[in-house]
Amino acid sequence: MANKASRKRIMAIVSASCFLFGVWQLGEGAWLEAKAWLAQQLLQQAWSETLDGSQQVRPWPWADTWPVARMQVKRLQVDQIVLADASGRSMAFGPGHVVGTGQLGSGGNSAISGHRDTHFRFLKQLQTGDRMDLTLKDGKVHGYQVIDASIHHKDETWLLQDTSDEGLTLITCYPFNAIVPGGPMRYVVRAKKVAF
Numbered sequence: 061m062a063n064k065a066s067r068k069r070i071m072a073i074v075s076a077s078c079f080l081f082g083v084w085q086l087g088e089g090a091w092l093e094a095k096a097w098l099a100q101q102l103l104q105q106a107w108s109e110t111l112d113g114s115q116q117v118r119p120w121p122w123a124d125t126w127p128v129a130r131m132q133v134k135r136l137q138v139d140q141i142v143l144a145d146a147s148g149r150s151m152a153f154g155p156g157h158v159v160g161t162g163q164l165g166s167g168g169n170s171a172i173s174g175h176r177d178t179h180f181r182f183l184k185q186l187q188t189g190d191r192m193d194l195t196l197k198d199g200k201v202h203g204y205q206v207i208d209a210s211i212h213h214k215d216e217t218w219l220l221q222d223t224s225d226e227g228l229t230l231i232t233c234y235p236f237n238a239i240v241p242g243g244p245m246r247y248v249v250r251a252k253k254v255a256f
Contacts (some may be wrong), residue, residue, distance in 0.1 A: 075115055080087075084114055095152070095153075096213050100154060103141035103143070106126060107130055109248055110126070111128050111197065118211040123153075124149060125144045125156070128143065128144050129195060131172070132195070133186070136182050136190075136252050140174075140179055140201055144160075145159050146158045146172070154174070155172050155173065155180060158220060158231070161229070164194060165194060165226075166253045168222040169221065169222050171219075171230075171231060174231075176238075177236075180230065182243055182246070184192060191204070192204045192251055194228065197212070202253060203254045204251035204252060206248050206249060208224065209243055209247065210247075212246050213245060214245070227251060230249040230250075232246065233234065233246060233247070234246055234247040
């Protein structure tokens with residue numbers, strides 16, 4: 061009798077532990093999504109101030125980055141603020157301009173990097189011919205058209221080299237459904253500047 065009660069107690073503890081672990085995991089995922097959404101709201105506000113002429117507007121007091129562009133893909137209803145760098149700290153809140161690549165909108169190859177499971181999840185839905193608009197802090201809109209998407213190893217740094225033509229290179233980790241973040245493969249979308 062005591063043995064049966066003991067087994068029931070153990071089963072109840074194991075069941076409760078599994079339930080709590082599941083709730084914790086769901087909460088972690090929801091927190092990541094909520095943080096990404098809230099950051100974009102604060103970044104939109106900082107972007108508005110940037111368009112009004114303010115320089116390096118930090119979206120929150122302790123931020124070490126600021127908005128440099130607004131990226132839109134109307135077909136996919138994507139509207140995101142691009143940050144000044146692509147460090148891990150910055151990309152937790154939005155896609156970032158890769159330091160050392162061409163300045164956004166000023167010719168050459170400009171690269172933007174983002175996380176595959178939040179801000180750059182949409183890359184897998186881009187198609188050749190899709191249009192992306194990049195609004196810079198001076199308010200000018202630069203249009204780009206997707207020319208290809210491919211998978212590369214992270215060591216293929218030639219993808220970041222400057223070019224004579226103005227283009228945009230979007231980079232995220234691959235595969236999109238990987239359980240472990242990071243990994244050696246990258247999904248790369250290249251786009252060329254187009255006239256309106």
